[in-house]
Each structure stands twice: as structure tokens, then as C-alpha cells.
Amino acid sequence: MSFAFYLIAALTVAGGLAAVLLKNTVHCALALTVAFAGLAFLFLQLDAQFAGFAQILVYIGAVAILVVFAILLTRGSETPKDGGIFSRTWLAGLAVAAAVFAMLGWAVLQSAPGLPGATPEPTVTVGDIGVALMGRYVLPLEIVALLLTAALIGAVIVAMHEKEGGK
Amino acid sequence: MSALESSSAIKTEKLEGWNRPPVIEPDGEGELMEVAMGPHHPSTHGVFRMDLALDGERVIRLKPVFGYLHRNHEKLGEGQSYLASMPFTDRLDYICSLTNNWAYALAVEKLIGQAVPERAEYLRVILGELTRVQNHASSIGFLIQEMGASGTPLMYAFREREKILDLFEGLTGSRMMCNYMRFGGCRVDASAAWLDAVRKVVAGLPGFVDEFERFLTSNEILMARCQGVGILRPELAVNAGVTGPMLRASGVNYDIRKVDHYGIYDRFKFRVPLGDHWDVYDRYMIRILEMRESIGIVEQALKDIPGGPVMDQKAKIRGLRPKPGEAYGRIEAPKGELGFYLQSDGSPNPYRYRVRPPSLINLTILEDMCLGQNVADVVLIFGSVDIVLGEVDR
Amino acid sequence: MFETADQIFVLLKHWLVGLLPMALQPVAGVVVSVAAIVCFFPALFALTTVFERKGLGRIQNRIGPNRTGPFGILQPVADGIKSLTKEDIVPLSADGAVHFLAPLVLVVTVFMGFAVLPMGRNMVLADMDAGLLFYFAIGASTELSVFMAGWSSRNKYSLMGAMRAVAQMISYEVALLLSSVAVVMISGSLSLTKIVEAQNHYSYGLPHWYIFTPWGLAGFVMYAIATTAETNRSPFDLPEGESELVAGYHTEYSGFKFALFFLGEYLAMFSISGLGTTLFLGGWSAPFSFLTWVPSWFWFFSKLMMSIFVFIWLRGTLPRLRQDQLMNFAWKFVLPMCLLNLLVAGLWRFMGDGWLRWVICSAILVAAYVGLGWEEMRRMHIGARSYRYAE
Amino acid sequence: MTPLAGYLLVAALLFAIGLAGALTRRNAILVLIGIELMLNAANLNFIAFWRYGPHPEALTGMMFAIFSIAVAAAEAAVGLGLVIAIHRHTHTTDLDQINRMKG
């Protein structure tokens, strides 16, 4: 395990924590981008260049901006006046999350000795990914394309202004 | 509408559609954003403030706030002699000081019944129309500057304006604060060399207008920004007292040069361009077309300018004590009807001195033009009104 | 001899790195290349500011800056000293941390874009397999810094400018990507060095640049439009439209932070012009086969500077669009054109050699342009007018 | 500890953080942020398993991650669209107050 891994992992986790803990929602969104960027770097560490760049392009370039826009459109950056930022049942939620982490961590650590160690770097080019997408995975690709189109249209319709008469 | 066509028969009482400005309802949810545009804003032509209420980028309310540049011009005029007010009129609309001089001189001449020599009238026409050319050039330059054109059209306009200002300097001794006209004529006579210089400059002006038109008139971005933006309906324009190119761009044929027959304008052939779409593009084009007409008038005037004195020998400049009475002198200034109202009680100072500034009155209609438009259009519409704040606030 | 001139920077780097012990050499190689980029492009930026001001001046029949140093060449030094010594003002209600980070994020992300640009033969910092994708990924993250700047300033003009900027950059990024995809389709690679190599051969002494094909020309025009919008240059400079929004998202920035924004914008302009050069103008390849002896980096930077000049020219000529018109233009004109261009590029690929594909591809594109343009004008209700006169 | 275990632990931690955020925050957008984090944690697992798995050249994990990124983008768009629509209707994004299916 290299130093870079620990650094990036710490950055990612810190970004994730900040994203769910900070008071100001815009700060949360910005912290989220830090977490996304950290994940992208982890992907690069794992020699998944294409996935890493796709992560930056989609998550930082699109999703984060979308989140920010949604926050501004809903004036969500103003912290609620009544009560805190956490829901009334926050304790239960935290307990569930802690339990899930404990279980996952236990499972990973249990199986850790049996996990494969360092393997040679896979030689996968973008060309290979393209060929795979157009070959073996062409059906999922088409389905995802359809899904994206449907989601695009759906999101537009959902967020579109309601007509005056429609109310 | 047809009643509006004939200039002499504007009937305001029969017009419909005049009531309070249409109240625009915000269509989104959420509250309005209040923005104070100015007094320190790059495109308010000085110190002027517009309090905007925006729904997104759409203007819901606009409140113009005047008076940051108030200089007490009218009260000053009541406290000093008739002559001493003349240089102050230069500072009203500092782009066109000569037409301000002219309107004031006209008012005083009416008050004292003073005739003006023939040559002085011709000089006044030449200078007035040159003023109109340079005012329109710089005003459309500013308009397109406000559209974000990095100053290029403005620089071209100013390049030509400089030539005209050089002429003004050669004759009157000053480029902008000309202080040239007097009651009963003009201060100094124009030499033959100066008239030749005018001929040379005027010969070059149509080329400039052509260049400007090639440069921008058919530009798609300019058309997209200006066409259909800031519509001012003729009824509203007439009722609000809007005059000048603004009114003519709204399709109303009303040019004081034609209506009031002041000076010697009856001797010149010129046409009055009218707009049919009442929007910013019409205001831009009307100014360009008026520049062409003005150039024509100057050419005619230069052709048959007579000799003779430029000042009535009997005219009294200093120690003027008009008989009690009142007079209103108005001219078609480049920005609209510029009028001076003077009331005399027989003393050396006017008893009442009042300016009808076209800039202010054209600006009062700003909110009606801006409602429902994009915030970026506000500066454009504001620019198309063509104001000088020295005249608005006086 | 010509070979040495061509590779002079590469040789220089190897010589420098060779001075170091063996263990440090891989790291040192990267450091030297990064240092070269980080030093060279800000210098080019300084030069470009004078170039732009003088060019704009000439377009406007002025002289431009000529007081600082010979021909005003030291003007950027004066500007730099001024911005460094200016007070750094942070509004009281601003979000300090974000306000501080925004210019840094902009400059850093923009610098990262240079990593994949081949600036000459063998002159590329990271010859990535997915170089183009990297570039767009990095380019997409600059939007965030703009948003950070506008939002953290707590100024209405800033926020409006930032929202305009983000909306505009997202819209035109689609066009930017789609117009580049045509190149990827033909060259069959996302690697920018391979794309240049694919264009670097000649027939009858003329190069096979992609701009000299119908789909390449159309793609280049669309790319240029999207580029102008992406870098917030006139006529798409609404986010900082000084006549409406004072200065848009950097209204509340002063001193060095403002200079960083300025730097970031120009660097973005360089890198995106460099990418356009690489994609459509043959990158570092010479325009004629008999000129191949001229160093490759010379060609790259001359093409870059030509693009910069076009930016300046456009800025000196055109007024600014309005927000809704800008969006309409992006989605209803540029995007359909880009999609059609993809189709045409496919046609081109599979029609084989011969004059027929030239005719068909050109005809489709010209017809689409005329049709869409006419539709655009009709939708905006614009057109030439005639005026009547009252006698 | 093998590298794979390290990545898996980071992914588990991120997943838990995302889950905690989704379960405890009141703001609907932040709940969405939590869900995004969970999705990303899953992606990290896929990539890590692809990298250290027996057949990296089969690209299975990588493909899954890529498809997951695409689907997550769609999810974010629709989710945020819904939040905006709900906000327009109820003028709040507070999930404690949005507790009825009927407006």
C-alpha cells in the first residue's frame, strides 16, 4: 500500500464526511466534488484510466453542477430555522449505518488474508473498452442509452414549469 | 393610427391604451430578486439608478431614480442675466451644446422680438445639423457599446465626431462648450476657410455612415438583440410626451423642424424617417437615417449660404431688460424637443426660467419599455433612449 | 541539424534530467516538463494581453498601450505589479474559504489541460491513451470554480454571472464534445498524438488536415463557436458582460486573485485553441510538405497564435448575445449541426475515396446550415428592414 | 493488508458515510448526495475487484462501473428534478415536512 493511496483515501473519506456533515448545503456539494475527485484518483490508482476520466466528466462536470443548481433553485443553502440539519430519527439512521460499516468491515478483514495480492498491471487500452462496448456489451449499452434518453426527457418534464391551467 | 400620421393633427384625447404600465406577474415561484443598478454601474451613462425587481432575469418592476447630478440650472438662470445663462446651457446636454444655445437664443429672441440675420440663420442650421450628426453617431456608438461590442463602434463614431468637434473648435473656440449663439445672431463670423473645412468634412460623412452600416446594421447578433426589444407603442409615446428620434421610431411623424417652422428649415429639402416596429432597432436605424438627412441639409446650407453680418447690429447683448412677458422657444434637438420657457418681469434677470429637457421626458417612459424584458435588455433600452444625465438632472 | 532544432526542447530536457542521479530521473522528467509548461504559458499570457490590447486598439483605430517599455511590451509587467500590490478585498459577507479557493481551482484545472496537448513532435507531457477524454474531464471541472467564485462573493451580479457562466459552459460543452467526436470517429483514437499523426501526411504537397474536409470544416466551425462560448469570450461573454453585470462572477475579486482569474481565462483560451489546432488543424504538422524542416513546435504555436488572433478579432467586432438567445443557439443550431456532422463523418468514412463523397457530404452540410440558419432567423423574428419617410 | 482489502475498506467506509447521510439528513438534496456516495462506493468495489481479480482483460468489473456511472447520472438528473418539482409544490426540501403523498 503506497503513501499516495492513504493520502487519496483520506481525502476521499474526508470529502464524503464533509458532504454529509456540513451545515451549508453548498459546502456539502463542494465537499462532494472533493470526494468524487478522490474516487477518480483511486480509479486511476487502480489503472482504470477510462473509468477515472468518466468519473470526473460525469460526476464533477455534471452531477455536482446539477446538485449545486438544485440547491440554488430550491434555496436550500439557507439552513432551516427550526431544529437542526439532521432529521428527528438521526440516531436510528446513524446506528444502521454504523452497523452496516461494522459488518462490511468485519467481512473484509475476515477475508483479507485470502484476497489476491499484487497482480501485474492489466494492459487495457481505450480501444479494448470500445471494442468490448460495441461487441459483448452492445445490448447493455443500447439499454443505457435508452435509459439516459428516458431519464433526460423525464427529468425535463418533472422539473418543467407547470402550466397555469394545470393547477 | 392614421390620425397620428399627419403631424399637425395629433389628438391625444382619443387615444386608447394609455393607463398604468401593464403589471407583469412573475411566473416562477420564489421571491423576486431586487437589484439596484447604479448609481455606480458601467452602463448608466453617469450617475443614475434603476431599482429593478427581477424574476430570474426578467424585469418585473423598474424604478428610475434621478437627481444624482442635479446642478440647479433653472434656479441659477433666474438669478443671473440672460447672457450669463448662455454658457450654462452648454452644460445641459454636453454632447450637443450648440443646439442648446440655439434653443435658448430662440427663446430670448422671441421674448424681445429680435430678428436674426440671414447668414447667422444658415450658420445655425449648419452647426445644428452637424451637432445632430455627431450626437447620433456617438449615441448609436454607446448603444452598441452597451450591447458589449468592446468599444469598436464607439471608437469609429468618435473618430468622426472628432472631425466635427474640430470644426466647432475652429469656429467657436471650444470643442464641446461652444457658447456660440447670441440673441440676434452668432458670436463670430465663419471664415471662408472654415466653410471649406466644413465642406470637406461633410463630404466624408456619408462614407462613414456607410461604413457603420456595413459594419453593424445587418449583423445578426445586433438584429437579434434589438429587434422586438423595448417596444414603445405610439399612443404611449405621444401621451408620455416623448419626442425626437424615439417618437419617430415609434412611427409618429412629428419633427419640430417641420412642425414649428423655426429658423429657415422651410428652405431645405429633407425627409423624416419613421419606424414601423417601435423597437430598439428602429431607434438605431432612425438615427442612422437622420444622420443621412442631416448631412443633406448641411450640404444644401453650404451651397447657398449668403454673406452679410452674423449679428444684428441693433442687438443688445449686455444689460438686456425685456419687457414683461413670456416666451417659449423650442427646437428639434438631436434628442427631441428642447424648449426654454422664459418669463420676464422687466428686470435684467428672467423671472422664471424653465427647460424642457428631452432626455428627462424620454426617460420617464423607461419602465413601460422594460417590463417583462430581460435584464440585459434594460441597459440596451436605456441606451436606445439616448440621454445625457446633465440634461436629465439639470 | 533540422532534426535538432525540431527536438531541441526534448533534448534539453533529457540533458537536464541526465544530470541527476538515476533514481530521481523519472520524477525529474515530469517536474521539468511541468515547470516548462507552468513558466511558458503564463509568459505567453503576458504577451497575449499586450497583443490583444494593441490588436483591439488597431481595430478601433487607436494605438494601444505603448508607454511602458519599447512598444509597450512591458505593459504586462506593469499590470502584474499593479495587481500584486493592490489590496486584496474580500467582502465581509463572503464565504472566505470558497472565495479564496475559486481562482486557485480554476488555474490548477486549466493547467492540467496542457498535460495532454502535443506541442511538437515528441513534445507531450502525458501521452495518454484517453487524452481527449482527460481533456474534457478536466475542462468540465473548471465550471465548478466559476460557480464557487460567483456564489461565495454574495453579490447579486456575481451570482447571476456565475449561473450564466455555468449554464453556458454546460450547454456548449455538449457541442464541444460532439464536434470533437467526429475527429475521433475518423482517426479512430482518443489519443491526441495519434490524432496528429493521422493528419501528418501529404498529397500534392498539401496536408491531410481534417479542416480540409467538409465534415472537418463544419466540425471546426462548430468547435470554434463552442470554444468561444466555453472560454467566455465575446460574443459569448455574458457571464462577465460589463454593461449588465459589472464584471460577472469576478466582480468581488481584486488584486492577485483577480489576476489569477484573468490568467485562468487566457490559459483556458490557449489550451482550448491548442486542442482545436490538434484536432482540426493538424497539430504540429507543417502546412506544406516542403516546409516540414521547420521545427514542429513552431507550427503548433503559430497556429495557436492565429487562433488567438481570431478571438481578438471577434472581440473587436461583435456585440454580445443575450442569455436566452445564447441557449437557443446552442441547443437549436449548434447541437443539431454537430449531430448531423457526426452522421456526415460516418458517411465520409464509409464512402471510400473519390469526388462523390465530397459532393454529397458538402451538400448535406451546406443544406443543413442554410436550413437551420433560416429557421434560427425566423424563430428570432429578425431580418433586414426597410424604412418609410414622411415628407 | 493486501491492496485490495484497503480499497474495499475505503469503499465500505464511504458506503457507510453515504448511508448515514441518506438516513439522517433532513434536506432532500443531501439525501441524494448520500445515495451518490453509496453508488460511488460500489463503483470503487467493482473497479478494485476488476483490477485484482483473475481476469482483468475480460473487463467485467470495469464495464459494470461504467454502466453504473451512466445510470447514476440519470438517477441524479431525475432525482434532482423531483426535488425541484416537490419544492415548487411544497416550498420546502425538508423531508420531515414532506411526509404525505398528497400535495
Add this chain to the structure above:
Amino acid sequence: MLGEGILKGLAETAKNFAGSFVSAERMTTVQYPEERIAPVEAARVFPFLVYDGADWEAGMRCVACQICEKECPPKCIYIEKSKDKKPDALGKPQFYPAKFDIDVSVCMSCQICVEVCPFEAIKMDNEFELATDDRFGGLLQDRKQLAKSNEYYHTIHPTEAAEVDARLAAEKTKAAADAAAKAARPPAQAATPAPAQKPAGGGE
């Protein structure tokens, strides 16, 4: 077609860009401190007091009649009349200004003082570099600073000055003739002759 107008505009700016290197018609910039345009003859900036002869105090034409002070629109002239009298150019005893100050920061270069002066004593200078870093004293010019010789007047406004000189010479000969006549006749009339009405403020 879409883009036609834009291309036309681009051609126009390209023409100007190229033209600015070759044509003086386009490149109208004058680089001020090094290059200067000679001021036009009619230029008016700031008034000065004309004196004849070599001694500025003795030759000053101003008789402190205070008309310009009264007529000045921004009221920037301040005159104090002398207690004693001294002979003017015609040899007649006249008052002279004990104090004659003009405030540079208030004066608006309107030339009305010149127009109303019956004695051709105040004229407009074309010196325009009047800036000073002194906020108070430097902005107020006293009569010594204002006094400039008739020869100087001739150099800046030759045509106008020649006319003025001719007019003054005519007055002088008339005064001399009057004096001769007066010498022949017993003195009866007022000393100062009424100033002739000047045409149009002394221009041209």
C-alpha cells in the same frame, strides 16, 4: 443567410485593422505630450489682462470698471478698484485694478468677460496646461500672473489682435482730435468717451 452580417462586420474591422497601419485618415491618434496640435486661432481657455508697452503695471488696459466681474456667469473674477488714478494709454487718468484675481478652478472659459469688456483689456489665452498640485494659491491667479503683453496677444490671436489694435488706434486718433478740439474750446464735456458698441463681442 445566417452569419452574413457577421462576416461583413469582420471584413470591416479587418479593413480598419490593416488601415490603421497605413492610413493617417484612420489612425487619428495624437500622442499628446510629444506630439501637439497647434491650437486653433479661435481657441479660448483662460482670460488674461492685456498691457501695452514694457511695464505691465503701467500699461495695463484694465480700468477696473468691474463689468466683467458682474457679468461673469460662474463669478470667478474678483476686482478691487484702486483709490488713486493713473494715466492710461490715451493719457487720461483712470482707475486701475488694485486687485484682479481669477480662480482657475471656477472659470469655465466662456469668454463672456471678453465680450463685455469695453476697453479690450481682457482677452482669452490658449494656454491650456494650467494644472497645478497646489490646491489653494496656485488655482488663484492674481493680476501679475494674468498680465500679458499685447505682443503676446498678437502671437496667439493675430487676426483678432490686429482688428483690436486698429480699433484702439482709431479711438486714440479720435481722442487726440477731441483733445485738440477740447484744447481749442473751453472744457465742458465728461472726460471719458462712451465706449463704442462692439460688434459681436470683439470676434474676427
